[in-house]
Amino acid sequence: MANPDQLLHNARYGHLLKLYNPFRFLPASGEAAALSELVALPLAASHNLKVFTLSPRGTDHHFLVKHLDWDSRYFGFDCFQIEMVLYDHTDYRLLHEAVELFVRLLPHGSYTSFTVPATDIMMMQALSGSPFLLVEPRVNYALNLRGVSPDGFLVDDQVDLAAIDDANALGGIASRCRNPFDRVHADPAFSTDVADAYLGVFASESVKGFADAVFKISDEKGVPYGFLAVNQPVVRLGYRVSKLVLAAADASVARGSLSALLKAVTAWCIHQQADYLTTITQAANGAAIRAWEKGGFSLYSVTQVYSLKR
Numbered sequence: 001m002a003n004p005d006q007l008l009h010n011a012r013y014g015h016l017l018k019l020y021n022p023f024r025f026l027p028a029s030g031e032a033a034a035l036s037e038l039v040a041l042p043l044a045a046s047h048n049l050k051v052f053t054l055s056p057r058g059t060d061h062h063f064l065v066k067h068l069d070w071d072s073r074y075f076g077f078d079c080f081q082i083e084m085v086l087y088d089h090t091d092y093r094l095l096h097e098a099v100e101l102f103v104r105l106l107p108h109g110s111y112t113s114f115t116v117p118a119t120d121i122m123m124m125q126a127l128s129g130s131p132f133l134l135v136e137p138r139v140n141y142a143l144n145l146r147g148v149s150p151d152g153f154l155v156d157d158q159v160d161l162a163a164i165d166d167a168n169a170l171g172g173i174a175s176r177c178r179n180p181f182d183r184v185h186a187d188p189a190f191s192t193d194v195a196d197a198y199l200g201v202f203a204s205e206s207v208k209g210f211a212d213a214v215f216k217i218s219d220e221k222g223v224p225y226g227f228l229a230v231n232q233p234v235v236r237l238g239y240r241v242s243k244l245v246l247a248a249a250d251a252s253v254a255r256g257s258l259s260a261l262l263k264a265v266t267a268w269c270i271h272q273q274a275d276y277l278t279t280i281t282q283a284a285n286g287a288a289i290r291a292w293e294k295g296g297f298s299l300y301s302v303t304q305v306y307s308l309k310r
Helices: 004-008 011-019 032-044 069-075 092-105 121-127 164-176 192-210 257-271 286-294
Strands: 049-054 061-067 079-086 111-117 133-144 159-161 213-218 224-230 234-236 239-249 276-282 298-309
Touching (some): 004 011, 011 032, 011 079, 049 092, 133 286, 159 257, 192 224, 192 239
Antiparallel strands (some): 049 061, 159 213, 224 239, 234 239
């Protein structure tokens, strides 16, 4: 099996590392040393990462694939994630052939997802007409917090940190406040009930440790009707970067709750000395986009999520 570290540090594939860099908003993140720190090294060290080399017409294509343990246990079938495909040519038909060969390797009953940056035009063209389905056009945002004071974010009295006792209530919010555009709800591989339940469990587990902090917003009776989960900052290129994990709110109770929650989370991130806060949402999710942009976030990349259920 090919060595992922050697492949990822091969100059032939350097242009792909730039495309798949999840920290493109950081200054100087496109330089070779930065791409090694941000993309190559973390990916090569990933748990359960395997390389599948397929060579239609004698041309190598290296599929870097990770087995998703938690998802596999939860759904009861193997779940994989393609992290990247390393190739060095400009023929989308040849790349399509490699994708078709890869599909034949997947176990029956398995589920595979692949998040492709919109700048990897070749890969998107190669996936067209393959068994993979486009399930989520995704927009990626970043908020620059350097030099920003938490005093500028007035926290609503109805917003507070969630406790373990709130796990079931917040899980219920995530289940019933369905977002038809998120990956699992938009994917025909999952029924609506399965997608609802999955988001509910993910929200509950976020309170229990999936996320580092979860903020809730409650009505006048103290009953939660929305939440926003966030992670502690991690250091990348010397900058401290936090990210939002999951959000849901019942708009029938009150509007503007995402913005209220975001103010509290942003203030918390500043206290955690975060330099940046990142988030994602779907291109079709106008409510979330309005909330993030109102909160000062800027778009830095667009990605497309594909999936295949064998």
